[in-house]
Every structure is written in C-alpha cells, then in structure tokens.
Amino acid sequence: MKRLAPILALGVLLLAFAGPLAAQRRVASIDAQQGRADNPFTTDEDVSAGQENFVSRCASCHGFDGTGNRGPDLTSGIFRHGNSDRALFLNILNGITGTGMPSVRLSDKEMWQIVAYVRSLSRVSGPVDGDPRAGRQVYERAACERCHWIDGNGGRLGPELTAVGWRRSATHLRASLLDPNDDIDAAYRQVTVQPRGGEAVRGILRNEDSFSIQLIDSREELRSFAKTDLTGIDRSGGSLMPALTGRFGDDEVTNLVAYLASLRPE
Ligand code: HEC
Ligand code: HEC
Numbered sequence: 578m579k580r581l582a583p584i585l586a587l588g589v590l591l592l593a594f595a596g597p598l599a600a601q602r603r604v605a606s607i608d609a610q611q612g613r614a615d616n617p618f619t620t621d622e623d624v625s626a627g628q629e630n631f632v633s634r635c636a637s638c639h640g641f642d643g644t645g646n647r648g649p650d651l652t653s654g655i656f657r658h659g660n661s662d663r664a665l666f667l668n669i670l671n672g673i674t675g676t677g678m679p680s681v682r683l684s685d686k687e688m689w690q691i692v693a694y695v696r697s698l699s700r701v702s703g704p705v706d707g708d709p710r711a712g713r714q715v716y717e718r719a720a721c722e723r724c725h726w727i728d729g730n731g732g733r734l735g736p737e738l739t740a741v742g743w744r745r746s747a748t749h750l751r752a753s754l755l756d757p758n759d760d761i762d763a764a765y766r767q768v769t770v771q772p773r774g775g776e777a778v779r780g781i782l783r784n785e786d787s788f789s790i791q792l793i794d795s796r797e798e799l800r801s802f803a804k805t806d807l808t809g810i811d812r813s814g815g816s817l818m819p820a821l822t823g824r825f826g827d828d829e830v831t832n833l834v835a836y837l838a839s840l841r842p843e
Pocket of ligand 2: 716719720721722723724725734735736741744745750753754757758760761762765816817818819821833837
C-alpha cells in the first residue's frame, strides 16, 4: 500500500493536468505558426480538401460557392477582419466575437486547407448589380428607418444596418427583403402575449424565464409581464419586417440591395 500511494498521487496529478495540457498543445501549435507568413498547405489537393470541409462546415452561412448567405461573401478578396493567411486562420479557429461567426476547430492542416480554399475564391468575385444611390431613395420611400438604424439614425426594432454590407452577402440581403420570414435572427423573434382582460401586445422577445416575459413593443418600449397574468403567449409570429414583395419593382429591389451592400464603413 505504501508503494502504491505515490503512484496513485501521480495518477491524480496526471488526470488534473491532462485536460489543460491538451488545450495548451492546441494553442502552442498555433503559436508556432505565428512567425509564418504563408499557408504551408496550398496545393490543388489542399484546396479540394479545404473545399470539402468548407461545404460541410461553412456553406450553411457562407454559401456553397462562398458568395455568402447569412455570412458575408468571401469571394471579394477583401477580409475586413484581417487579410493575412494567419488572420484568416485565427478568425476561423477562434470565431469572431460578437458576430455570428463561430469557432471551428479542426487539425492545423485541415484549417490551413480551408484557408487555401477561401483564398482560391477571391478569383471569382463580381460586383453587385444595381445603383446604390437610387437604392438609397427606395430606402427612404419605404420608411425602412422606422425600424432600422444607420450611423445612429432610425428605429431600433430591427437590427443595425450601418455595416450590413460587410456582414451579409447581396444574396442574403435580397432574401431578407423579399422573404423576411425565411431566416429570422434569434434575437428578433416575434411574440404576442395576451394579458388577462386586456389587449394583446406584439413585440420582439427580449427575455423570458419561468415566471415572466419581457418584450419590446412597436413603440420600442420594454414591456414586462408576469406569466400568471397572461392567458396566452403566441410565438408563431414570423418576422416583424414587412416583405417588400409586390410593393416595389425588380429594379427598385436590386437598387435597394446595392445600397445595403454599399454600407461598408471602414
Ligand atoms: C453560423 C454561421 C457561420 C458559419 C457556420 C461560418 N461563418 Fe464565417 N462568418 C459568419 C458571419 C456572420 C461573419 C461576419 C462577421 C462580421 O464581420 O460581422 C463571418 C465572417 C467570416 C470571415 C471573416 C470575413 C472578413 O471579412 O474578414 C471568414 C474568413 C469566415 N467567416 C470564414 C468561415 C469559414 C472558413 C467557415 C467554416 C469553417 C465559417 N466562416 C463558418 C458566419 C458563419
Ligand atoms: C416594422 C419594422 C421593420 C421595417 C419597417 C423594416 N424592417 Fe428590416 N428587419 C426588421 C426586423 C425585426 C428584422 C430582423 C428579423 C428578420 O431577420 O426578419 C429585420 C431584418 C432586416 C434585414 C436583415 C439584416 C441582417 O443582418 O440579416 C435587412 C437587410 C433589412 N431588415 C432591411 C430592411 C429594409 C431595406 C427595409 C425597408 C424596405 C426594412 N428592413 C423595413 C424590422 C423591420
């Protein structure tokens, strides 16, 4: 038993350190890449291997051809979070805090192959159709600023659009306008609550726990309700955003998309 004790202690120590050590290895191997300016995996095979991982892990947001969807177009050759291979590597590995870009952790080689594929996309970029200046007028006529803000001006019911041209692809922008219910951001879910003996209140869900629910009503006021005071909560409401379909012509929609895509402050 006496002999066993140190062995047991060692075992416990190993267990305690194995987890953190594994995490450290990961970071150390990235640090080793820090001095490296360029991607070590850029052959055609690397690019195809990268494409496979891209299709399974990135395409849902960046589109199968990288031209973007909920995530931005990656084919323009301009990456505002960093243009170097290393910046791309780290943005994919760590995700981009405060945005919808998640962290993706694969082996270093696989990560570099994805970087090689993303780089290869830059050759196929194309400009957005339409006239942004005419689109701006559509934006004003359609009273989009009732719910959206650009550079601090406008309503707050919908998401800020100041840099939406950086964040989203033209494809996604067009889809958001024509079919807002298709892909609603979880932060903008609409709910309607029915207070006992009062009028129903519709708004955007801000918070909810077992006892209460808070929403922002159409006047941008925060309303809080105790669940015991409600006779119902309806979550089936789609987007608060009215679809543009039918209200504007094709050219006007294209111009509006061009305007939104041009919102790219440095
Ligand atoms: C859940 C959606 C989602 C997934 C999955 C996703 N991304 Fe993103 N990605 C985004 C969003 C949203 C942004 C924009 C962040 C911002 O600037 O607001 C982004 C940004 C980026 C950027 C930075 C672009 C720039 O201009 O600097 C790169 C590079 C990128 N993604 C690559 C990838 C790759 C490669 C994968 C797969 C391994 C991936 N993303 C998976 C949503 C996603
Ligand atoms: C009644 C309020 C309201 C009005 C008016 C409105 N929107 Fe929206 N919009 C929203 C809300 C809420 C969302 C988020 C939910 C969703 O994705 O549908 C949204 C989402 C969007 C998005 C997607 C943003 C992103 O980051 O993906 C775009 C682009 C957009 N709106 C543009 C417009 C334009 C252009 C107009 C004018 C034609 C407009 N909206 C009018 C409420 C509104």
